Amino acid sequence: MEILKISSRQREQIIDITPQIQQYIAKNGYSSGILTVFSPHTTAGITVNENADPDVKKDIIAFLNKKIPQDFGFAHIEGNSDAHIKASLMNFSYNFIVENGQVLLGTWQGIFFMEFDGPRNRTVWLKYISV
Amino acid sequence: MEILKISSRQREQIIDITPQIQQYIAKNGYSSGILTVFSPHTTAGITVNENADPDVKKDIIAFLNKKIPQDFGFAHIEGNSDAHIKASLMNFSYNFIVENGQVLLGTWQGIFFMEFDGPRNRTVWLKYISV
C-alpha cells in the first residue's frame, strides 16, 4: 500500500491528485490491473471530474455549500456535519483500470481529493491488484 | 479491457447496460472475481437501481433535475455544470462480484449508465480480475 500526503488550504477544496497517482503506477512498473484509491477520512472524499475548466470545480463547491450549508441546524457538536454528508455523497473509495503502465482516464477526467473540512493534513491510500 | 459503446438519445437518460455486461462475462468464461465498470466521462456516470418499474428511472431523473437545475447560476461557460455534479453524485466506477460465470445482482437490480448531457456517443470500460 502507498500513502499519498495532501495538505489542503481551505475549508472546501478540490485537489487534483492525478499526477501523484500516475507516478505511483509508473514508478512501480504496474501494467494491467485495478487500482483502489481510498480516503481514510470522514469529512474528505474522492471523486472524478473535469480537469480542464477550473469553473467546474468552483461550481461543484458552490452548489454543495448552497444545498448543504454548515449552519443547516445539525446536532453534531463539532459543527461539521455538512462535511460528513458531502464526503458520503461524493465517495470514499474509487477503482480505476490500469493498462500499459497507467491509470486509464477519459480525455477530460482527473482524480480529485475532495476536502470539506480543511485546512488539514490528509492522506490518500493506494492499493494495486494485478490481473 | 472491454469497451462498451452506448448512444444516448436524450439530455438525461438512464440506460440499462446489464445485458451487455453479463454477455461480456459469459463470452469470456469468467467465473469468480471482481468486475470494475468505469465511465470515462465527466457528465455521465454509473449507478445501480431498480430495473422493474420504469417510474423509478423517471423519478430519479425528475428529482435530480428539480434539485440541480441547469440554470442554477453556474460559472462554467459550457452550461452543463449540473451534469458534472449529477455524475459525481452518482458515481463513475462500480465494482461487481462475479460468481459462476455471471455478475451477481440483487433480484431487482440493474446496472445503469447515467447520461446527464446527451445525446452523445459514449463508452463504458470493463475490467475483470480473477480471484
Place this chain on the structure above:
Amino acid sequence: MEILKISSRQREQIIDITPQIQQYIAKNGYSSGILTVFSPHTTAGITVNENADPDVKKDIIAFLNKKIPQDFGFAHIEGNSDAHIKASLMNFSYNFIVENGQVLLGTWQGIFFMEFDGPRNRTVWLKYISV
C-alpha cells in the same frame, strides 16, 4: 463470497457493519488484498462515515429526509422512490484495502449499511481478492 445478514428496525437506519466485516477477514486469514462490499438491494446502500458521535448518523438521516422527502410527488406506485434515490446517492458497492489481516480504515471511520426502506431483512455480499 460471504453473505452477511442484517435486520433493520426502522425505515431509515444506519447500521455499523464494521465488526462483521473485520471478523470475515480475520476468520479467513486474508492478509493483503481488496475487499468488495456490495448491497444487493435498490433501497439500501453502503457508505463510510464517522463511527464516534452518534449525532453524525442522525444528521445524515435527517438531512436526507429533509431534502428527499417520501412525499416529494414521485410517480413510482410503491411510494419509496425517495429510498431508491438515497441509496444511489450513497452507493451500492465499496472497496476496501486489506493489509495485515484487517480492513484498513481511518481512525474515525466505520462501514455503514444504509437502510432507507426498512424495517426489512437484508444481506450484504463480501468478496475478497488477494494481491
